[in-house]
Amino acid sequence: MRSAHHAETVRHAEAELMARLPEGTLMRRAAAGLAAVCADLLGRVYGARVVLLVGSGDNGGDALYAGALLARRGAGVSAVPLAPGRTHAGGLAALTGAGGRVADDPFAVLATADLVLDGITGIGGRGGLRPDAVPLARAARGSDAVIVAVDLPSGTEADSGEVRGEALRADATVTFGTYKPGLLIDPAHTYAGTVRLVDIGLGPYLPDPPPLEALQHQDVARLLPEPSGESDKYRRGVVGIVAGSARYPGAAVLAVAGALRGGAGAVRYVGHAADAVIARFPEALVHSGPPARAGQVQAWVVGPGLGDDPDVVREVLESRVPVLVDADGLRPLDPATVRDRGAATLLTPHAGEAAALLGVSRGRVEAARLASVRELAARFGATVLLKGSTTLVASPDGSVPVRVNPMGTPWLATAGSGDVLSGLAGSLLAAGLGAADAGAVAAYLHGLAGRDAAGRGVPVTSFEVADAVGGAWGRVRSPG
Known part of the structure; x- marks a missing residue:
């Protein structure tokens, strides 16, 4: 499990740890990890040209100490202080003592740099880069240098993942002690590049549970339903699918495709696309409806391709089993x-649907994904899976960590992909997983299947994603 903590929590943990260590130890730990990553990215440190963009905070100090370590290994290191009167004195002394220098012409050194360390702002930064930093950030991004962010790309917001202004897009980010939510959530996530976590000893001082977490293979494996020797199709769970219409029969077929691969023992389909469903999946149990007369289920999925049918949605919501909408x-x-x-209840909107439910613009949801998913969960008293480039799953209980899905590929942005995800999550609900677990596990498997189906970067269909779920399930179970 990868955990992410808010900036204030990190500061408090750092203060507790620093009180137990000699002065400067924590910054030197961070700088050593940062320098090691930079050396790895450079390949050959001796003779490399490194530029440090140095703000007034601790991230600037980290960059200066890391620059000193690289200078001792033969790199030519130039510092560009953005607040000369407030530059970290100890870090600057370490850099110059190791042979580094303060740049006379910032733009000249940026133009020829092999690597740029972004230490402009820290985890408390808000509202994008200041105007004086923007030309330097643009020059760095316009060069051929590898951009490495210190803890968080400057201009992005650590706690929310929002980018409210210009930011410096990194090729890699080295973060310390714990992940920050903005490194895992778009739009800030897209500015971070490859994220590397350096352990500086904060673990014992960070609260549990964290506000945000990301599942990994072993976490998903623990949650996957597994039949016992006494299982039959009913004990494994039956999921009901209310989807499709005369206009959109394919949505029903795709939802059933996802459900059949989700671990439930059987799938009951109710709706107007029974012929299409049974033609593709003869193992499905079909019924003309209404849902209440279709037979026993342990969970319902309602909505994909349904059209305008509020009565059937209301009927499903009146049932006493978990429902995915x-x-x-x-x-x-x-x-x-x-x-x-x-x-x-598990709601699975994309950004446009979430915007309609909240009464805001789609752009607002996409800019503030974490705040939006939390607000939806609180307003509806339901678990919400907000689909998108980084899928989030929030419980109605605000003390439960929001889960962010680290898997996926842009190729999943294809017609019917969400229908497969809904069926898969509904099947996991029927198999006995709670709403948050079902949503998070389904998003993980769906994303992994999408990656597998896309292979070397080729377009995929939603059926191909559904077909790849079994392989993704097996990889999670046996990652070797």
Whole structure:
């Protein structure tokens, strides 16, 4: 499990640890890890040209100490202080003592740099880069240098993942002690490049649970349902799918495709696309409806390709089993109806649907994904899976960590992909997983399957993603 903590929490943990260490130890630990990553990226340190963009905070100090270590190994290191009167004195002395220098012409050294260390702002930065930093950031990005962010790309916001202004896009980010939410959540995530975590000893001083976490293979493996020797199709769970219409029969077929690969023992389909479903999946149990007469299920999925049918959505929500609501099912949703349910509800909107539910613009949701998913979960009293470039899963209980899905590929942005995800998550609900676990595990497997199906960067269809879920499941179970 990868955990991310807010900036204030990190500062508090650092203060507790620093009180137990000789002065300067923590910064030197961070600088040593930072310099090691830079050396690895350079390949050959001796003779390399390194430029440090140095702000007034601790990140600037980290950059200066790391620059001193690189200078001792033969790199030509130039510092560009953005606040000369407030540059970290100890770090600057270490750099000049090791043979580094303060640049006379910042733009000249940036033009020929092999590597640029971005230590302009720290984890408390808000609102994008200051105007005086923008030309330097643009010059760095316009050079051939590898850009390495210190703790967080300057101009991005650590706690929210928002980018409210110009920011310096990094090729790699070296973060210290713990991940910051902005390194895992778009849009800031896209500025971070490859993220490397350097352990500086903060672990014992960080609270548990963290506000944000990302599952890894071993976490997903622990959550996957596994039949026992006494299992039958009903004990493994039956998921009901209410999806599709005369206009959109394919949505039903794709939702069933995802559900059949999600660990439940059987899939009941209810709707107007029964012929299409049974033609593709003869193992599916089909019923003309209504859902209440279709037979027992342990979870329902309602909405993909459904069209305008608020009555069937209401009927499904009146059931006493977990319900996943997606796509057309989200339009008639009333927060009070969802909050009053006696069983779990999982909502799976994309940014446009989330915006409609919140009464804001799509752009606002995409710019503030973490705040949006938390607000939706609180308003509806439901678990919310916000789909997108970084999928987030939030529980209605604000003390439960939000989960961010690290898997996926842009090729998943294809028609029907969300229908497969809904069926997969619904099947996991029927197999006994809680709403947050079902959503997070489904997003992980769906993303991994998308990567596998895309192979060497080729377009994929949603059916190909569904077909790849089994392989993704196996890789998670046996990663070797």
